[in-house]
Amino acid sequence: MALQLGDTAPDFEAETTEGPIRFHEWLGGSWAVMFSHPKDFTPVCTTELGYMAKIKPEFDKRGVKLIGLSVDPVETHKKWVADIKDTQGSAVNYPMIGDPDLTIAKLYGMLPAGTTGTSDGRTAADNQTVRNVFIIGPDKKIKLILIYPMSTGRNFDEVLRVIDSMQLTAKHRVATPVNWTQGDDVIIAGSVSDDEAKTIYPDGWTAPKPYIRIVPQPKD
Numbered sequence: 001m002a003l004q005l006g007d008t009a010p011d012f013e014a015e016t017t018e019g020p021i022r023f024h025e026w027l028g029g030s031w032a033v034m035f036s037h038p039k040d041f042t043p044v045c046t047t048e049l050g051y052m053a054k055i056k057p058e059f060d061k062r063g064v065k066l067i068g069l070s071v072d073p074v075e076t077h078k079k080w081v082a083d084i085k086d087t088q089g090s091a092v093n094y095p096m097i098g099d100p101d102l103t104i105a106k107l108y109g110m111l112p113a114g115t116t117g118t119s120d121g122r123t124a125a126d127n128q129t130v131r132n133v134f135i136i137g138p139d140k141k142i143k144l145i146l147i148y149p150m151s152t153g154r155n156f157d158e159v160l161r162v163i164d165s166m167q168l169t170a171k172h173r174v175a176t177p178v179n180w181t182q183g184d185d186v187i188i189a190g191s192v193s194d195d196e197a198k199t200i201y202p203d204g205w206t207a208p209k210p211y212i213r214i215v216p217q218p219k220d
Helices: 023-027 042-062 074-088 103-107 158-170 194-200
Strands: 015-018 021-023 031-037 064-070 097-098 131-135 142-147 185-187 206-209 212-215
Touching: 015 023, 015 074, 015 097, 031 042, 031 158, 042 064, 042 074, 074 097, 097 103, 131 158, 142 158
Parallel strands: 031 064, 064 097
Antiparallel strands: 015 021, 031 131, 131 142, 185 212, 206 212
16 A cells, blocks of 8 residues: 555665665664665756755755665665765765665555566666655654656755744644745644634734634744
């Protein structure tokens, strides 16, 4: 069955460019972004891996771990890393999972469970569905799944924006409206009654409709 939001991220053991890991142990109590690639030495993915290395400090500030996955062996990843640094100006500074037997791609529903064989001889087109972004919370639950085509580079600034929203709404009983960014007004969650909201927000709120209660972003 396909993974859904709220499912526990499947655990696994794997080799990475930074050594062997057990995924849940590696996650610890952190947020994490796992993003996957259909093949090493592919052009769009090369730009993505370099950009993630460049903005990794932004994820670090938010307590978010990064991990990549590509359907090729770790030995090939290590050669690709040199190209990424050479062409993108940033060295990969997070682990990259090797998945030559396709186990993790199938475990996470990115390839059909009945797929046979290994990465050897498979092309990027064969693996084109291995283009996911998973955001995983400290509870090891999947909070977001994005799937991109091979021809479209991912917007990792948007991933940061979503993490900001999810971390805010996990701490406060609010939701973020369309195109929200840090510092914008937010919406009081529907689970909060008006009487309760008066206690939480003694200065009141703006309500263009009774079900849309707008307040400044909580600061703590």
